[in-house]
Amino acid sequence: MAIRWTTAMLDLPPADLDATLAFWLGVTGTSLSPWRGDDDEFATLVAPDGDDFLRVQRFADGPRVHLDLHVGDDEAVRAELVRALALGAGLEHDARTHVVLSSPGGYVFCLVRDAGHARRPGAVRVQTPARSDEPRAVATALVDQLCLDVPRASFAAEVEFWSALTRWPAHTGSRDEFVVLDRPDGMPLRLMVQRLGDDDPRREVTAHLDLATTRRAALARVHVAAGARVLADGPRWTTLADPSGHPYCLTDRDPTTGRLPD
Numbered sequence: 001m002a003i004r005w006t007t008a009m010l011d012l013p014p015a016d017l018d019a020t021l022a023f024w025l026g027v028t029g030t031s032l033s034p035w036r037g038d039d040d041e042f043a044t045l046v047a048p049d050g051d052d053f054l055r056v057q058r059f060a061d062g063p064r065v066h067l068d069l070h071v072g073d074d075e076a077v078r079a080e081l082v083r084a085l086a087l088g089a090g091l092e093h094d095a096r097t098h099v100v101l102s103s104p105g106g107y108v109f110c111l112v113r114d115a116g117h118a119r120r121p122g123a124v125r126v127q128t129p130a131r132s133d134e135p136r137a138v139a140t141a142l143v144d145q146l147c148l149d150v151p152r153a154s155f156a157a158e159v160e161f162w163s164a165l166t167r168w169p170a171h172t173g174s175r176d177e178f179v180v181l182d183r184p185d186g187m188p189l190r191l192m193v194q195r196l197g198d199d200d201p202r203r204e205v206t207a208h209l210d211l212a213t214t215r216r217a218a219l220a221r222v223h224v225a226a227g228a229r230v231l232a233d234g235p236r237w238t239t240l241a242d243p244s245g246h247p248y249c250l251t252d253r254d255p256t257t258g259r260l261p262d
Contacts, residue, residue, distance in 0.1 A: 011059035050121030106204035123255035128218035
């Protein structure tokens with residue numbers, strides 16, 4: 001059974017939820033659905049066009065972002081569970097309607113029923129402020145990638161696991177430490193596996209969201225004004241932290257193709 005859709009879930013602790021959710025609603029141009037679940041713990045960030053692929057969960061042990069893989073009906077979820085376990089996944093929780101698993105390196109993800117989503121949303125237009133060295137302009141941005149941050153010792157195993165699980169071919173990205181999985185056409189989130197440096201203290205796999213953007217520097221200022229803070233600047237990306245402190249990146253990739261410009 002092929003993966004039919006991908007969703008990123010923002011797992012936010014109650015103390016940071018309001019400010020962080022308001023931030024993500026603002027920078028993605030989405031609106032909030034009604035809360036649902038036994039304790040009103042889940043909601044959807046509803047895109048102005050296309051089908052949703054961003055959601056939020058009240059989660060005491062956050063902040064983090066986890067991945068939901070939509071695989072079909074209940075029978076398909078059971079079949080993919082068996083296959084994921086055979087590939088090396090760990091079973092965290094079986095709710096029957098969905099299954100919580102962990103990758104060999106410890107990253108939590110879910111297998112869920114497919115709801116028929118098929119229309120990838122388009123990029124959001126953002127009015128950037130004018131500066132003396134940069135005129136006011138319209139930029140575009142789109143959350144379009146989940147990046148798995150993997151310690152060096154786990155890197156090869158994680159690449160093999162995720163490529164086998166998704167059935168998406170893997171290839172080296174713009175740098176040797178990046179491996180990109182080729183998503184099918186129309187899939188909202190692509191996956192990238194990033195090898196962490198030897199000096200990075202993390203010992204388990206974590207993840208962050210990446211936005212494909214135009215006018216990255218101007219958009220970074222928009223995000224800072226909305227409540228983010230800049231952590232680092234790279235040649236083709238800017239790493240920021242949202243109001244909960246969780247990192248994410250703005251990149252120079254094209255919001256339509258997901259690729260870096262030539």
